[in-house]
Amino acid sequence: xxxxxxxxxxxxxxxxxxxxxxxxxxxxxxxxxxxxxxxxxxxxxxxxxxxxxxxxxxxxxxxxxxxxxxxxxxxxxxxxxxxxxxxxxxxxxxxxxxxxxxxxxxxxxxxxxxxxxxxxxxxxxxxxxxxxxxxxxxxxxxxxxxxxxxxxxxxxxxxxxxxxxxxxxxxxxxxxxxxxxxxxxxxxxxxxxxxxxxxxxxxxxxxxxxxxxxxxxxxxxxxxxxxxxxxxxxxxxxxxxxxxxxxxxxxxxxxxxxxxxxxxxxxxxxxxxxxxxxxxxxxxxxxxxxxxxxxxxxxxxxxxxxxxxxxxxxxxxxxxxxxxxxxxxxxxxxxxxxxxxxxxxxxxxxxxxxxxxxxxxxxxxxxxxxxxxxxxxxxxxxxxxxxxxxxxxxxxxxxxxxxxxxxxxxxxxxxxxxxxxxxxxxxxxxxxxxxxxxxxxxxxxxxxxxxxxxxxxxxxxxxxxxxxxxxxxxxxxxxxxxxxxxxxxxxxxxxxxxxxxxxxxxxxxxxxxxxxxxxxxxxxxxxxxxxxxxxxxxxxxxxxxxxxxxxxxxxxxxxxxxxxxxxxxxxxxxxxxxxxxxxxxxxxxxxxxxxxxxxxxxxxxxxxxxxxxxxxxxxxxxxxxxxxxxxxxxxxxxxxxxxxxxxxxxxxxxxxxxxxxxxxxxxxxxxxxxxxxxxxxxxxxxxxxxxxxxxxxxxxxxxxxxxxxxxxxxxxxxxxxxxxxxxxxxxxxxxxxxxxxxxxxxxxxxxxxxxxxxxxxxxxxxxxxxxxxxxxxxxxxxxxxxxxxxxxxxxxxxxxxxxxxxxxxxxx
Ligand code: 26Q
Numbered sequence: 182x183x184x185x186x187x188x189x190x191x192x193x194x195x196x197x198x199x200x201x202x203x204x205x206x207x208x209x210x211x212x213x214x215x216x217x218x219x220x221x222x223x224x225x226x227x228x229x230x231x232x233x234x235x236x237x238x239x240x241x242x243x244x245x246x247x248x249x250x251x252x253x254x255x256x257x258x259x260x261x262x263x264x265x266x267x268x269x270x271x272x273x274x275x276x277x278x279x280x281x282x283x284x285x286x287x288x289x290x291x292x293x294x295x296x297x298x299x300x301x302x303x304x305x306x307x308x309x310x311x312x313x314x315x316x317x318x319x320x321x322x323x324x325x326x327x328x329x330x331x332x333x334x335x336x337x338x339x340x341x342x343x344x345x346x347x348x349x350x351x352x353x354x355x356x357x358x359x360x361x362x363x364x365x366x367x368x369x370x371x372x373x374x375x376x377x378x379x380x381x382x383x384x385x386x387x388x389x390x391x392x393x394x395x396x397x398x399x400x401x402x403x404x405x406x407x408x409x410x411x412x413x414x415x416x417x418x419x420x421x422x423x424x425x426x427x428x429x430x431x432x433x434x435x436x437x438x439x440x441x442x443x444x445x446x447x448x449x450x451x452x453x454x455x456x457x458x459x460x461x462x463x464x465x466x467x468x469x470x471x472x473x474x475x476x477x478x479x480x481x482x483x484x485x486x487x488x489x490x491x492x493x494x495x496x497x498x499x500x501x502x503x504x505x506x507x508x509x510x511x512x513x514x515x516x517x518x519x520x521x522x523x524x525x526x527x528x529x530x531x532x533x534x535x536x537x538x539x540x541x542x543x544x545x546x547x548x549x550x551x552x553x554x555x556x557x558x559x560x561x562x563x564x565x566x567x568x569x570x571x572x573x574x575x576x577x578x579x580x581x582x583x584x585x586x587x588x589x590x591x592x593x594x595x596x597x598x599x600x601x602x603x604x605x606x607x608x609x610x611x612x613x614x615x616x617x618x619x620x621x622x623x624x625x626x627x628x629x630x631x632x633x634x635x636x637x638x639x640x641x642x643x644x645x646x647x648x649x650x651x652x653x654x655x656x657x658x659x660x661x662x663x664x665x666x667x668x669x670x671x672x673x674x675x676x677x678x679x680x681x682x683x684x685x686x687x688x689x690x691x692x693x694x695x696x697x698x699x700x701x702x703x704x705x706x707x708x709x710x711x712x713x714x715x716x717x718x719x720x721x722x723x724x725x726x727x728x729x730x731x732x733x734x735x736x737x738x739x740x741x742x743x744x745x746x747x748x749x750x751x752x753x754x755x756x757x758x759x760x761x762x763x764x765x766x767x768x769x770x771x772x773x774x775x776x777x778x779x780x781x782x783x784x785x786x787x788x789x790x791x792x793x794x795x796x797x798x799x800x801x802x803x804x805x806x807x808x809x810x811x812x813x814x815x816x817x818x819x820x821x822x823x824x825x826x827x828x829x830x831x832x833x834x835x836x837x838x839x840x841x842x843x844x845x846x847x848x849x850x851x852x853x854x855x856x857x858x859x860x861x862x863x864x865x866x867x868x869x870x871x872x873x874x875x876x877x878x879x880x881x882x883x884x885x886x887x888x889x890x891x892x893x894x895x896x897x898x899x900x901x902x903x904x905x906x907x908x909x910x911x912x913x914x915x916x917x918x919x920x921x922x923x924x925x926x927x928x929x930x931x932x933x934x935x936x937x938x939x940x941x942x943x944x945x946x947x948x949x950x951x952x953x954x955x956x957x958x959x960x961x962x963x964x965x966x967x968x969x970x971x972x973x974x975x976x977x978x979x980x981x982x983x984x985x986x987x988x989x990x991x992x993x
Contacts, residue, residue, distance in 0.1 A: 195279060201203055202283035204232045217287050219403050220704075223357055225289060225298040226267070229280065230360040233270045237407045242412040250325035252499065252993050257479060257513065258312040258506035260455070261330045261417060261471065262304030262337075266361055266404075268295050270657050272460065273321070280948040292668055292844045293324045296659050299354045299565035300817050301361075302336035305459035305841050307546050310816065311620075313504055314652035314842075318983040320408035320415045321654075321679075324680045324993055331471060332362070332402045332419035333455040340774050340813040345917070347788035349457075349777050362402040362419065370399040370478040371425065373468065374447075378566050395444040395897060397451060399422040408990075409654055420478045424448035427738040432655065458776045459735045466559055473564055476512040484520055494525050498538035502991045507545045507605035507612075508553045513529055513571040514540060514613045516531040524912040529573070539615040543647075544607070547627050553606040556709070560604050561911025566582050571609065575599040578612050589631055595637055604823055611636045611643075616990045620844040623881060624725070639663055645989060648861055649840040650982035653681050653974070657849045661824035663703040664850065668971070672812040681978035697964040704827065704967070707756045711825035728957055729767040731822065731852070732830035733814050736773035736782040739837040743924070744939045745771065746792060748947055750907040753795075756802045768803055768807045770822070772814030784924060786810070798916060824850050827967075828953060831856035834937040834947065837882035838862075845977035851967040853956075855949055857942070861977070871965045875956075877949035878942035887941065894928060894935035897943065904943050914991040 192201065204639075208228035209220045217225070224712045271277040278770050281291045304310060304706050312328065320327040338349040355362075375812040376394030377765055380387055389764035404417040433441050450467065489495060501516040503513055514536060521532035561568040575598040586592050594600065598609045611617055637644055659667040659679060659712030673689050677683040690696040708725035715721050725730075749769055756764060771789055775782035793808040803887075811818065830845030831854050838860040848854065848865060854874040856862040866874050879887065898905055908928060914920030928935045935941075957963050976980075987993050 188935050192694055194282055197276070198279040198282040198286070200287055200543075201232060201276065203278050203398070204227055204235070205287065208232060213789065217495070222293060222590065226294050226357065227360045230298070231283070232265055232910075233267060233274065233276075233280075234361060234405070236274055236276070237287070237405045237414060240407060240412050243412060244414055249345035250993075252991075253501055254319065254324060254326035254327045254987075254993060255479070255501060255503045256312065256315065256319070256326055256477070256506065257506055257510040258309070258328065258330055259475065259509040260304030260309030260311030260506070261292040261301075261312045261316070261328060261419075262306070262816060263301040263313045265298045265300055265311075267298050268659060269317075269655055270407055272654065273317075273407045277402070285531070290485070299352075299356070300336070300359050300815050301354055302352060302815060303330060303333050303359050303455060305337060305455070305457060306842070307459075308507060311649060311651075313982055314650070314655070314979040316406055316415065316417060317408070317652045317655065318650075318979040320406050320413055321411060322407070322980060322987070323411050323413040323414075324415075324985060324987055326415050326427075328406075328415070328417040329475065330417070330419050331452050331475050332421040332457075332934075333452060333601055335454045336346060336793060337455060337774070337815070338457055338777070342786075342790060342810065342812050343970070345787045345794075345919070347775055347783055347786050351837070361404045363405070365401040365403055366400050366419075368420060370420075370481045370483060371475045372397045372474050373397055374473070374563055376474075376565060378569060386526075388526065388565065388567075391811060395440065396425045396841050397424050397444075397448040399473060399474060401478075401482070416481075418482070420449035420452065421477055422449055422474060429779060441542055448475075457774070460546050460548055460737055460739075461776060461779070462551055462553045462558065464554070464556055466826075469555060469563055471558060472509060472514070472783070473512050473567070476510050477516050479510075480513060480516050480520060488517070494521060494535070495526075497674045498535045501539060502993070503540045504986070504991070505540060505542050505610070506757065507543065508610055511610055512564075512567065514609055515567045515574070518574075519566055520571050522570070530832070537613055538615055539751075540614045541618075542610040542614040543618050543620065544610075544624075544628055544975050545625065545634055547624065548837065548838065553604070554603040554909070557599065557604060571604060574609065585894065592635055594940040598797070607932075609634075616645055617643050618647050618841065618990065620647065620649045621864060622646055622648060623858075623860060623863055624839040626776060627836065627881070645987045647982055647990070648864055648977075649842050650979040651842050651845045651977040651978050653849055653851070653980070654678055655820075656823070656846045657971075657974075661703075661707065661819040661850055663706060664700075664824065666969070667696075667699055667703060677975070679980075681975035681980055684975040685967055687974050691965045691968040691972065694961075697961065697968070700968055701853070701960065701964050706729050706827070707825040708827075711821055714821055715809070715811075719809075719812055723768050723770075723809060724766070724804070727768045727807065728828060729768055729770060729956075730828040730830065731770045731813065731826040731847070733770070733819060733822065733834070734841075736775040736779075736785060738781060738785075738831050739937050742771060742773060743788070743928075744832055744942065744946060745769070746785070747904070747907045747939065747943060748950060749792065749796075749806075750910055751947060752950075753792075753799075753802060753806055754903075754906055754910070760801050764805050765957055766805045767954075769807065770809050770811055772811030772815060772818065772822075776801060781924075781927070787919070788911070788921050788924060791917050791919050794917055795915045800929050819846070823847055823852070826850065826852040827957075828852060829854045831859070831862050832878075833857060834857045834942070835859040835879055835884050843980055845974065848970045848977065849974040851971045853953070853963075853966055853970060855953055856947075862959055865973075865977070868976060869969060873969045873973075875953050877945040877948045879938065884938060884941075892935070892938060892941065894938075894940040898929050901944055903947065904940060 204230050208231045209217050213224045284291045316328045334351045337355050339352050341348040344751040373394040375390045379392040400421040402419045402421050406415045516538050521527045523557050619628045674688040712723050712725045732911040787811045824847050829852040831844045835857045858880045908925050911921040911925040
C-alpha cells in the first residue's frame with residue numbers, strides 16, 4: 182500500500198481525512214486487489230461507499246437502547262425512491278470535507294465519485310420519494326423506525342428519446358448499488374401462495390391452515406440509514422425473493438415435479454421489477470403477489486422479534502405502529518389477522534382489537550383510476566386464507582352499517598369492502614385503521630367530504646391531515662451548497678438544518694440590496710452549472726441568461742403538461758408575428774416519464790419534442806425562446822436542476838394533485854411558483870401571501886361546479902383567438918411531418934372532451950405568465966420574492982411532517 186500513501190502530502194491532511202484515505206486504499210486492496218491508482222472508477226466508488234457504510238454500521242452498533250424502544254414505527258411502502266446515497270450519507274455523518282480532501286490527495290475529484298453512483302430508483306414519483314424523505318427525518322429526529330419495501334432488481338426504467346418518442350430501457354441499479362445492502366441470511370422468511378384452506382381440530386377447537394401451497398423465500402437486504410446531527414440510525418429492509426431450494430427438493434422426491442418447477446419460476450420474478458405506473462392501478466396478478474410477499478415477510482419478521490422479546494402478542498399494538506403508504510400494503514390487515522387467529526389462536530374480537538389499534542393509513546390520491554380494486558377471483562386463487570378473512574371483515578362491517586343505517590342500501594354499496602366481484606382496498610383500510618390521513622389541507626378535506634364521506638360521518642376522529650414535507654437537508658443544503666453558505670452567513674449559523682423554521686431569519690434581508698445581489702449571483706452560477714451539465718449530458722445548449730422555467734414530474738394528463746405546451750405555442754406564435762416585440766428571453770425545461778402503457782402521455786412527450794425542434798429550427802425566435810425536453814428525469818437530475826430553476830410550474834387542475842412535493846423543493850431553492858389552487862400550493866400561497874406566488878385558474882370548488890353544470894371547452898376555443906391558434910397548430914402539425922390532431926380533438930371534440938379543463942384555465946394562465954415576465958424584469962422585486970420563498974419554506978420540511986405523524990398519529 183506504499184504506492185497509495187504518498188508520504189509527502191500526508192501532513193496537509195487532517196487526521197480524520199488521513200484515516201479515510203487509508204480506509205479507501207484498504208477497501209480497493211481487499212475487495213478488488215487493486216491499488217487506488219489502478220482501480221476503476223466503479224471500484225473507487227464502491228470503496229468509498231464501503232468506508233461510509235462502515236461508519237454508519239459503527240454508529241448502529243452503539244445504538245442498542247433505541248432498538249429496545251417502547252414503541253416502534255414500521256413504515257411500509259412499495260416504493261422508496263432513494264436516488265443516490267453517498268453524498269447524503271457523508272453529509273449526515275459530517276465527513277464530506279474529509280472525504281473530499283482524502284480523495285483529492287489520491288488525485289481523485291470527489292464529483293467523479295459521486296457521479297458514478299447509480300440512482301436507486303425504487304419508486305415512481307411523489308409517493309416513493311416521500312417515503313425516502315421521511316426515513317431521513319425519522320432517523321434525524323431520533324425516532325426508532327424501520328422502512329420496508331421490495332428489493333426490485335430493476336428500478337424505474339431509464340428513458341431514452343428516439344425520434345421524439347420515449348423508449349424504456351432497464352435499470353440494473355444493483356450492479357453498483359448493492360454496495361449499500363447487507364443480506365441478513367439469518368432472518369429469511371417463508372411466504373405461502375395459493376393452495377387451499379384446511380380445517381382441523383385440536384383440543385375441541387377448530388382451526389384453519391393452508392395446504393398444498395407454494396412457497397417463496399424472502400431474503401432481507403438491509404440498508405442502514407444515518408441521521409443528521411444524531412448518532413441514531415435506522416434500517417431500510419428491502420425484501421428479495423428467492424426460490425425455496427430445500428422445499429423444492431422435497432417436492433421432487435414426492436414426485437411433484439411440475440409444481441416444483443412452477444414454484445421456482447414464479448419465485449424470483451416477484452422482486453424483479455417495479456411497476457412503472459404512477460397514480461394508476463392495473464389488476465395484474467404479479468403486482469398482488471408482490472404486495473403479499475412484501476407484507477407477509479414484513480409482518481412475520483416483526484412478529485418473530487416481538488415474540489422473542491415479549492413472549493406474547495397481546496401487547497403487540499402497544500409496541501408497534503404499522504404505517505401504510507397508500508393502499509399498496511393493505512394486506513397487512515388480513516395477514517396480521519391470520520397470524521393472530523391461526524398461529525396465535527386468538528378469537529376474532531381479540532385479534533381485531535390488536536389489528537385495529539396497530540395500522541395507520543395515508544391516502545395519496547383521489548383519482549378514480551388509482552384506487553385499488555382487485556378481482557375476487559384473482560384474490561381468492563392466490564390468497565385463499567386471506568380471502569376468507571377479508572370476507573369476514575366485510576360481513577362484520579356490513580352488519581355494523583346495517584345496524585346504524587337499516588334502510589340505506591346505497592350506503593352499504595359504497596362502503597362495502599367486497600362488492601360486485603371486487604376487493605376494495607381503500608375501504609378495508611378505512612374500516613380497519615385507527616388513523617387515516619390526507620397529504621394536504623385540500624386533499625384531506627376532499628377525502629372527508631367526498632371520497633370517504635360516509636366513513637367520516639361514522640368515525641370523524643379517525644381522520645387527520647398531515648401536509649407533506651421534503652428532506653430540506655438534501656433538497657437545499659446538500660444540493661445547493663452556495664445558497665446554504667449564504668443562508669448560514671446571513672442567519673449567523675446553520676441552525677436551520679435542525680430547525681427549518683429558522684429559514685425565516687432570511688426575511689429580514691429580503692429588502693437588502695447587498696443580500697439580494699448575492700442571492701441573484703448564486704442563482705446565476707447554478708444556472709451556468711446546470712447549462713454545462715446539460716451540454717455534456719444531452720448535447721443541448723441553453724443560455725443561462727434566459728429565464729429558466731421548469732416543469733418536472735411524472736407525465737399525467739391531470740398534471741397538465743399540455744397546458745404548458747399550449748402556452749409555449751402561444752408565445753412562439755406571438756413572437757413570430759412580432760419579431761421585434763419586447764420579450765423576456767425564456768428557456769422552458771420539461772422533464773417527465775410516462776408509464777409504458779399510457780398512450781396519451783406518450784403522445785404528449787412526442788408533441789413536446791416536435792415543438793422543441795420546430796422552435797429550434799426557427800431563426801426568428803433564436804435567443805428568445807427555447808424549449809428542451811429533459812431526457813430521463815430522475816432524482817439525481819432534480820438535484821442539479823432545482824437549484825438552477827427560477828420558475829416552478831405546478832399547474833394541475835385544482836382538486837387533482839393530492840399535495841405535490843416538487844413544488845416544495847423549488848420553493849426551498851428560491852424558485853417562484855406559477856400554480857393553481859391545488860394540493861400544497863394552497864398552503865404555500867398562505868404562508869407566502871399572494872404577492873410572492875403566481876396563482877391562476879379555477880379553484881377546486883369552481884371546477885366541480887363547472888363539471889356539474891356541463892363543461893363546454895368549445896366555448897373557450899371559439900372565443901379566444903390565441904387559444905384557438907395554439908390548438909389549431911396541434912392539428913396542423915409540425916415541420917417534422919407530425920400532426921397532433923388526436924390531442925387537439927381530445928380537447929375540443931369527443932365526449933368527454935378536455936377532462937382536465939385546460940381550456941377553461943388557459944387565459945388566466947397566460948395572463949399570469951405575463952405577470953411573471955414583468956416581475957422578472959424588476960430584479961429587485963424578483964430577488965425579494967425569491968428570498969421570501971426560501972424564508973417561508975421551513976414549514977414544508979419533512980421534519981415538521983414527521984413530527985406531526987409522531988405526535989398525533991403514532992404516539993411515539
Ligand atoms: C397501484 C397499483 C398497481 C400498480 C401501481 C400502483 C400505484 C403506484 C404508484 C399507484 C399510485 C402510485 C403513486 C402515487 C403517487 O405518487 N401519488 C403522489 O403522492 C405524493 C406524495 O404524497 C403527492 O404529493 C402527489 O400529489 C401524489 O400524486
